[in-house]
Amino acid sequence: xxxxxxxxxxxxxxxxxxxxxxxxxxxxxxxxxxxxxxxxxxxxxxxxxxxxxxxxxxxxxxxxxxxxxxxxxxxxxxxxxxxxxxxxxxxxxxxxxxxxxxxxxxxxxxxxxxxxxxxxxxxxxxxxxxxxxxxxxxxxxxxxxxxxxxxxxxxxxxxxxxxxxxxxxxxxxxxxxxxxxxxxxxxxxxxxxxxxxxxxxxxxxxxxxxxxxxxxxxxxxxxxxxxxxxxxxxxxxxxxxxxxxxxxxxxxxxxxxxxxxxxxxxxxxxxxxxxxxxxxxxxxxxxxxxxxxxxxxxxxxxxxxxxxxxx
Amino acid sequence: xxxxxxxxxxxxxxxxxxxxxxxxxxxxxxxxxxxxxxxxxxxxxxxxxxxxxxxxxxxxxxxxxxxxxxxxxxxxxxxxxxxxxxxxxxxxxxxxxxxxxxxxxxxxxxxxxxxxxxxxxxxxxxxxxxxxxxxxxxxxxxxxxxxxxxxxxxxxxxxxxxxxxxxxxxxxxxxxxxxxxxxxxxxxxxxxxxxxxxxxxxxxxxxxxxxxxxxxxxxxxxxxxxxxxxxxxxxxxxxxxxxxxxxxxxxxxxxxxxxxxxxxxxxxxxxxxxxxxxxxxxxxxxxxxxx
Numbered sequence: 001x002x003x004x005x006x007x008x009x010x011x012x013x014x015x016x017x018x019x020x021x022x023x024x025x026x027x028x029x030x031x032x033x034x035x036x037x038x039x040x041x042x043x044x045x046x047x048x049x050x051x052x053x054x055x056x057x058x059x060x061x062x063x064x065x066x067x068x069x070x071x072x073x074x075x076x077x078x079x080x081x082x083x084x085x086x087x088x089x090x091x092x093x094x095x096x097x098x099x100x101x102x103x104x105x106x107x108x109x110x111x112x113x114x115x116x117x118x119x120x121x122x123x124x125x126x127x128x129x130x131x132x133x134x135x136x137x138x139x140x141x142x143x144x145x146x147x148x149x150x151x152x153x154x155x156x157x158x159x160x161x162x163x164x165x166x167x168x169x170x171x172x173x174x175x176x177x178x179x180x181x182x183x184x185x186x187x188x189x190x191x192x193x194x195x196x197x198x199x200x201x202x203x204x205x206x207x208x209x210x211x212x213x214x215x216x217x218x219x220x221x222x223x224x225x226x227x228x229x230x231x232x233x234x235x236x237x238x239x240x241x242x243x244x245x246x247x248x249x250x251x252x253x254x255x256x257x258x259x260x261x262x263x264x265x266x267x268x269x270x271x272x273x274x275x276x277x278x279x280x281x282x283x284x285x286x287x288x289x290x291x292x293x294x295x296x297x298x299x300x301x302x303x304x305x306x307x308x309x310x311x
Numbered sequence: 312x313x314x315x316x317x318x319x320x321x322x323x324x325x326x327x328x329x330x331x332x333x334x335x336x337x338x339x340x341x342x343x344x345x346x347x348x349x350x351x352x353x354x355x356x357x358x359x360x361x362x363x364x365x366x367x368x369x370x371x372x373x374x375x376x377x378x379x380x381x382x383x384x385x386x387x388x389x390x391x392x393x394x395x396x397x398x399x400x401x402x403x404x405x406x407x408x409x410x411x412x413x414x415x416x417x418x419x420x421x422x423x424x425x426x427x428x429x430x431x432x433x434x435x436x437x438x439x440x441x442x443x444x445x446x447x448x449x450x451x452x453x454x455x456x457x458x459x460x461x462x463x464x465x466x467x468x469x470x471x472x473x474x475x476x477x478x479x480x481x482x483x484x485x486x487x488x489x490x491x492x493x494x495x496x497x498x499x500x501x502x503x504x505x506x507x508x509x510x511x512x513x514x515x516x517x518x519x520x521x522x523x524x525x526x527x528x529x530x531x532x533x534x535x536x537x538x539x540x541x542x543x544x545x546x547x548x549x550x551x552x553x554x555x556x557x558x559x560x561x562x563x564x565x566x567x568x569x570x571x572x573x574x575x576x577x578x579x580x581x582x583x584x585x586x587x588x589x590x591x592x593x594x595x596x597x598x599x600x601x602x
Binding site (some may be wrong): 002053055057074101102105106107108109111112115116117119120123124126127146232237240244277278280281282283284285287288289292 | 348364396399400403404405406407409410411413414415416418419420421422424425468533539540544571575576578579582583585587589590593
């Protein structure tokens with residue numbers, strides 16, 4: 001990352017923080033909140049899915065751990081700040097279980113194990129009414145009481161900024177290079193002494209912690225959560241699609257993906273109403289066939305080609 | 312709960328399991344043998360159910376007559392999807408196949424919901440009310456038994472086809488070594504498209520046979536995609552017999568789970584078994600242990 005890119009990112013986040021001075025409608029703030037929330041989720045997913053090349057389709061597990069964690073820990077009398085720490089710990093515990101089981105295996109097992117684990121949690125949340133409230137749901141404490149939409153929006157921006165910073169630091173560190181080496185060729189990485197299973201697991205732990213914070217934020221905005229809302233496979237899919245659409249393994253990808261997907265789905269929801277999953281599906285097919293590296297990957301490829309022609 | 316209740320659950324489990332087995336065998340061909348990670352498998356099953364439903368409603372064909380038609384149509388669809396969508400991304404990572412088939416699944420499911428709505432449907436014909444009594448305490452619902460018989464024949468036919476025909480040999484050759492097989496004169500894409508179509512058809516036939524005993528709605532196939540993966544992994548990847556056995560096992564386990572813990576835990580138990588097998592014996596219960 002060059003200095004001008006860093007300056008651009010910093011300026012972008014400054015402007016984002018000032019945006020509520022101009023945008024005052026609650027509806028628009030909520031759409032913006034969703035965009036930044038999914039940008040943060042996409043960035044978190046990107047550490048595992050993009051940089052390490054391990055397709056997770058079960059990030060709803062960590063998202064749900066965040067939302068339910070906030071609800072259940074505070075109900076048990078834990079102070080808010082401790083609950084936030086504990087819910088991150090809970091998500092990391094889940095990550096440890098999933099990663100421990102499936103990172104030793106090659107092939108699509110990791111993707112399958114992530115879905116299976118998330119679905120087990122989904123079923124548990126639905127069927128243990130004494131703990132989770134079951135299908136009726138459970139109330140989540142409000143993080144903010146005044147200027148609700150504005151505060152949540154600012155929190156989402158800060159979370160995205162933190163996730164971006166973490167990604168920058170990781171992608172430039174030895175750890176980040178290990179991840180990319182594993183993605184490109186696991187055998188070669190192993191042969192030069194990279195502990196692939198452990199490296200992937202660390203990436204998943206960081207990813208899970210960020211995802212859980214986003215989940216807590218989401219749950220607290222709605223004040224009430226049910227299993228189908230925060231633990232469903234649709235959440236997992238949406239997180240993966242955001243990052244893939246923007247460009248897995250690129251820094252700006254998840255942000256671009258979140259802007260495109262969330263604003264597109266907001267428009268589709270008003271125009272086509274029920275057909276927005278159809279659009280999602282078609283979008284996925286188009287991305288795989290024509291933009292396999294996502295929007296940012298596609299742009300980078302075009303820039304590279306132009307540069308080569310010039311020289 | 313006495314022994315007869317448990318026995319009844321086991322009998323029901325075997326009957327359900329035979330249909331699961333058919334779904335699993337289709338997935339074993341697609342995922343186990345040809346390594347195409349098909350996340351739309353349950354969607355194809357659901358599509359088979361809707362096709363059967365339409366034939367029942369407008370053609371007055373009961374599922375036991377219409378399933379060959381459904382199989383043929385879904386074979387064609389599978390062939391086209393392979394040639395049109397999966398062939399272009401041949402050689403890329405699993406990642407891309409998963410996302411592509413996920414997209415196909417989402418698009419088809421939502422399209423079905425737009426056409427038929429999200430309501431539950433059910434079909435009715437005289438056979439549905441018949442019950443057979445085995446001894447004094449065990450009852451078997453007639454449509455389940457007919458479906459069981461057809462699934463058994465279809466499964467045996469599929470097995471014969473894989474083991475004793477040129478197409479089957481070609482598929483097994485690809486499973487053994489996907490780089491050497493084309494050098495031996497096997498037309499990779501034609502063979503893969505054929506078996507992909509057949510795997511889709513197997514799922515769709517299972518859907519046809521489940522229609523008399525299941526409620527029909529657009530999301531009915533969703534859980535079957537994962538169940539099919541579970542069966543293939545438990546069965547030891549390449550083995551279609553292994554996948555079929557795993558299907559029977561899941562059927563019995565689910566019915567026993569429903570009996571003792573409640574229906575809502577059935578799916579969770581499937582996945583817990585899956586995660587346990589992945590962590591303890593990744594080559595599957597029925598697979599040969601590899602290093």
